Amino acid sequence: MAKVACPYCYQRIDGAALWFQCLGRGDADHDGCRKRVDDARRRMTGFKEPVLPTFPPPRSQRVRPVRLAWCPDCRGRTGVRACPECHTPLPPNFGDSFSPMIAMFGGKGTGKSVYLTVLAKELRSAHLRRRFGADIRMTGDRQGGFESSREWLAENVERMFTEHKLLEATPQSVDGRREPLVFEWRGERRRWGRTSYRTSYLSFHDTAGEDVGTLSGAQDLAYIGAADGLILLLDPFMLPDARERLRLPASAIRSTEETMAVVDRLTQSLRASNGVGGSDRISKPVAVAFAKMDAFFDVLGRDHPLCQEPRRAPLYDERLGRATHEQVAALLDKWQGGDIEQHLRQNYRTFRYFFVSALGAPPDYDNALVEGGGVSPYRVDEPLLWLLSLRRFGVVPCGRAE
Ligand SMILES: Nc1nc2c(ncn2[C@@H]2O[C@H](COP(=O)(O)OP(=O)(O)O)[C@@H](O)[C@H]2O)c(=O)[nH]1
Ligand SMILES: [Mg+2]
Ligand SMILES: [Zn+2]
Ligand SMILES: [Zn+2]
Structure with missing residues (x-):
């Protein structure tokens, strides 16, 4: 899979296995996730503000890429992608192709x-x-x-x-x-x-x-x-x-x-x-x-x-x-x-x-x-x-x- 450099933490990451970031919306039965400081993001990029949590893509992602995922904590739907290493949200389409x-x-x-x-x-x-x-x-x-x-x-x-x-x-x-x-x-x-x-x-x-x-x-x-x-x-x-x-x-x-x-x-x-x-x-x-x-x-x-x-x-x-x-x-x-x-x-x-x-x-x-x-x-x-x-x-x- 295409390895691309994350523009925030500079680690080489797999563009086809990006993480997701929760939007904090929850669903009918669950309150949305809250923001908190993300240690990995702070350590790797210097960003100190509280942010919504990120999570890995569902297993099925390995077979067929998905654009949307449901937060494992609040069950809210999200399409925001994030770096698996530093958890910084990435632009839409990032990693789809060569992203120098x-x-x-x-x-x-x-x-x-x-x-x-x-x-x-x-x-x-x-x-x-x-x-x-x-x-x-x-x-x-x-x-x-x-x-x-x-x-x-x-x-x-x-x-x-x-x-x-x-x-x-x-x-x-x-x-x-x-x-x-x-x-x-x-x-x-x-x-x-x-x-x-x-x-x-x-x-x-x-x-x-x-x-x-x-x-x-x-x-x-x-x-x-x-x-x-x-x-x-x-x-x-x-x-x-x-x-x-x-x-x-x-x-x-x-x-x-x-x-x-x-x-x-x-x-x-x-x-x-x-x-x-x-x-x-x-x-x-x-x-x-x-x-x-x-x-x-x-x-x-x-x-x-x-x-x-x-x-x-x-x-x-x-x-x-x-x-x-x-x-x-x-x-x-x-x-x-x-x-x-x-x-x-x-x-x-x-x-x-x-x-x-x-x-x-x-x-x-x-x-x-x-x-x-x-x-x-x-x-x-x-x-x-x-x-x-x-x-x-x-x-x-x-x-x-x-
Ligand atoms: N003549 C000239 N001097 C510049 C220019 N850009 C920066 N400088 C000088 O270089 C100094 C340092 O610039 P700065 O951007 O702070 O340098 P940095 O340490 O590389 O970030 C400035 O205070 C200016 O004296 C420029 O376009 N022309
Ligand atoms: Mg400077
Ligand atoms: Zn990163
Ligand atoms: Zn959530």
């Missing part, structure tokens, strides 16, 4: 929280949905029990887009960890005159990044290991040659780890969690996104192709993507980042560079404020669109924009 998961990785101070806020806001806005005719949802938009991730996002958006303040450093989670933000992207795929639907899950786990330099925790390892594709966010300010060109204030330097060390940490995590030997290259595709690139607009000059916002077509523009990759590779080479390129080539079968800026302009680093015109994200969706356009995901069409 995409994850994000980066060192402390790289801009992960800022990037995640901006990307999540774009994913929730209408324009990506319209552009791709896709069904994109954040889990929790139609299910209860995800208030904490929604609140996290709403607070960050308010802070950055309205109050024009940068985020405080992500606090280290005290009791377990915070739940990831999970999006479901359902796209139409047309091949040989037939239309089918493909779904991918984006699970963004905003690490505090405190354990820089170490393989931080089993959870992080499981997260990286479960992902079918990755966005690796890198801080260009940690490339010494690039930093020198920019004359940045000291307050702009937020990372402590060399870019190469972050890349190497990802490689080691992937090798460890997936058992890829040293002589094989890693097959998971990695979108290598350089963040904060607004800092280079002036250095490169506005005529530089990287500084021009591409047209938005209803597909991932493969030709433009390749050109961007080459242009970033050339910059990296100029900034003595050749070891990064070499490492990626030696360790990964599929990777591509991206030039992104979540803020769209340099902030007031000293006062942690977004400058002037406010947040105007620059090419932040491209790493994700590339991954989703790869044949193995097939969620976003790939081609050439006219």
